[in-house]
Amino acid sequence: MHRHHKKHPHLERLLNTSRVVDLSAGSRILILSDLHMGNGGRRDEFRRNSRLVEAMLKKYYLPGEFSLILNGDVEELFKFPLEDITAKWAHMYELFLRFNEKGFFLRTFGNHDASLQDEKGYILEPYLQESLRLAYGSDNLLVFHGHQASVFLWETYPLVSRAIALFLRYIAKPFGIRNFSMSYNSRRRFAIEKSIYEFSNQAKVVSVIAHTHRPLFESLSKVDYLNYRIEELCRTFISAGEKEKQHIRDKIADLKSELDDCYRQGKRIGLRSGLYNNLTIPSVFNSGCTIGKRGITALEIDRGRVRLVYWYKGRQSRKYLSDRDSTPIPLDGTGYSRIVLNEDHLDYVFSRLHLLA
Secondary structure, eight states: OOOOOTTOHHHHHHHHHOEEEEOOTTOEEEEEOOOOBOSSSTTOGGGGGHHHHHHHIIIIITTTTOEEEEESOOBOTTTSOHHHHHHHTHHHHHHHHGGGTTSOEEEEOOSSSGGGGGOTTOTTGGGEESEEEEEETTEEEEEEOSGGGOHHHHHTHHHHHHHHHHHIIIIIHHHTOOOOSGGGOHHHHHHHHHHHHHHHHHHTOEEEEOSSOOOBBTTBOHHHHHHHHHHHHHHHHTTOOHHHHHHHHHHHHHHHHHHHHHHHHHHHHTOOOSOOSSSOOSOEEEOOOSOOTTOEEEEEEETTEEEEEEEEESSOOGGGOOTTOOOOEEOTTTSEEEEEEEEEEHHHHHHHHHHHO
16 A cells, blocks of 8 residues: 555554544544643652643543544553553542543554553453554545664664663662753764655655654744744845834744744753755654643644644743734633644644655
8 A cells, every 4th residue: 555665664663554544524632642641749740730730631632522532652651551541640540541432532552551461351451552543535634653663672662762761760760860861962863864755755644653752743843833933024024014014023023032942952951953955844743742841832633724822821931922913822720721833724734744754
């Protein structure tokens, strides 16, 4: 059915063996990833945003009749036993399953919870998949965690995962070592994203990933997208009226300030751009993660459109200012808000993919 991709055999296998879910014109799907649920203690990264996740699922996505996909690393099995996690977060598992009432619930596994494949009696076992293929007419969105793009990690997984789990439980945890994760290594993040980008363009599919904890919309990193938006605003400036020109000046000044912040941070952590060639093709999306310090990012597929959204409490993080002049929408009575960071129609995404790839 699909062309052979010698450079990416693991990703080709996912494309050919994925569970297929048909998207209708009215499909509404929320994609969350990297919850890293633990035992509720100090080292449980999910604990920080657990109330936010519970509130938005109960008060926004369930009433909106969304389906739910959790895209890997739902449990943090490198640090905690599964029975401790399921006991602590029993109410969250019940909430996840409620999405079957008017839609569907499915989940993939990541590198931190891949051992669930061997767990008998796990509450979400009937819904566990390695990957999902969302069929949109004759086009496909391939949903998978993303660690499969690392050949070394995938082929040595049993040995490596045991070693990492032992390190995290018995050395990193007692001695307070933090940030031992792929998401904190910018060079490896870039290599994985680039590999998935190449495969997606060859296969003419849109890949929806997680793993790196870095939100991506249409293959663009924050740096790439800020540059793109500044150029776009400069072009509209020429034909704008005087009042609109002032608004464009102010917007460009804000975006330049954000870009400066990104480059300053980049010098500290070796950040590399997410632009993998001279012409960016919208073939890779990343929902980010659910354990951000000031909120969470997620992807929505909503009646033929795809959105990158940001949920937060209190003041909006400068890191996630909307580049589309969107207005934050408060979630009644919770103190939480949702803002659309970027949005496009799937027809446009696939048209650009087929024309440019």
